[in-house]
Amino acid sequence: EAGVAQSPRYKIIEKRQSVAFWCNPISGHATLYWYQQILGQGPKLLIQFQNNGVVDDSQLPKDRFSAERLKGVDSTLKIQPAKLEDSAVYLCASSSQVFEQYFGPGTRLTVT
Amino acid sequence: KQEVTQIPAALSVPEGENLVLNCSFTDSAIYNLQWFRQDPGKGLTSLLLIQSSQREQTSGRLNASLDKSSGRSTLYIAASQPGDSATYLCAVGAAGANSKLTFGKGITLSVRP
Numbered sequence: 130e131a132g133v134a135q136s137p138r139y140k141i142i143e144k145r146q147s148v149a150f151w152c153n154p155i156s157g158h159a160t161l162y163w164y165q166q167i168l169g170q171g172p173k174l175l176i177q178f179q180n181n182g183v184v185d186d187s188q189l190p191k192d193r194f195s196a197e198r199l200k201g202v203d204s205t206l207k208i209q210p211a212k213l214e215d216s217a218v219y220l221c222a223s224s225s226q227v228f229e230q231y232f233g234p235g236t237r238l239t240v241t
Numbered sequence: 242k243q244e245v246t247q248i249p250a251a252l253s254v255p256e257g258e259n260l261v262l263n264c265s266f267t268d269s270a271i272y273n274l275q276w277f278r279q280d281p282g283k284g285l286t287s288l289l290l291i292q293s294s295q296r297e298q299t300s301g302r303l304n305a306s307l308d309k310s311s312g313r314s315t316l317y318i319a320a321s322q323p324g325d326s327a328t329y330l331c332a333v334g335a336a337g338a339n340s341k342l343t344f345g346k347g348i349t350l351s352v353r354p
Contacts, residue, residue, distance in 0.1 A: 171332070171347055177341060230340075233284050
């Protein structure tokens with residue numbers, strides 16, 4: 130079966146610009162997660178969707194980050210405006226009922 | 242608040258050695274525990290998932306154990322190979338409907354030929 134797809138793989142932007150990341154989960158997986166992984170750290174959950182509803186966005190900086198999951202499948206994560214500290218790898222994961230999470234390759238964001 | 246600790250941050254071993262990677266967590270009310278492998282510049286690959294009712298899981302040369310009462314898990318790698326060189330992350334799944342994972346910082350393993 131196809132894995133979790135993410136694009137783009139790499140993105141370089143200047144601070145105060147905006148950027149968007151896309152994720153396509155494994156077919157049939159109802160739960161979708163966005164994580165932020167800063168260099169040398171473990172991933173940190175930003176937002177969790179169950180179908181197209183938000184389950185947890187407690188660690189999402191809502192003044193600059195937004196995410197949506199239309200029709201309960203694909204998802205987009207947006208940052209506007211970006212700051213230097215947003216430089217990280219953004220990982221998308223999906224899971225079915227057994228809660229084992231499967232991760233995509235990630236998008237490496239560099240903010241200059 | 243759940244905290245996950247992995248010590249040491251880095252480990253170097255000669256090829257063929259059996260080794261154990263440790264993970265500790267502060268809140269024993271967990272749903273599951275998952276071990277991941279991350280290669281440089283890549284995403285996470287799931288290695289083993291242990292449900293809270295289980296004590297261990299095995300896959301090939303890997304064996305993961307879980308002791309909820311003491312807040313500890315170990316990943317045992319038998320007969321290590323240079324291809325095992327990567328960062329190994331432990332993640333604890335929250336109990337309840339929210340299956341949020343809390344990750345440790347990982348252990349970077351280097352297996353010398």
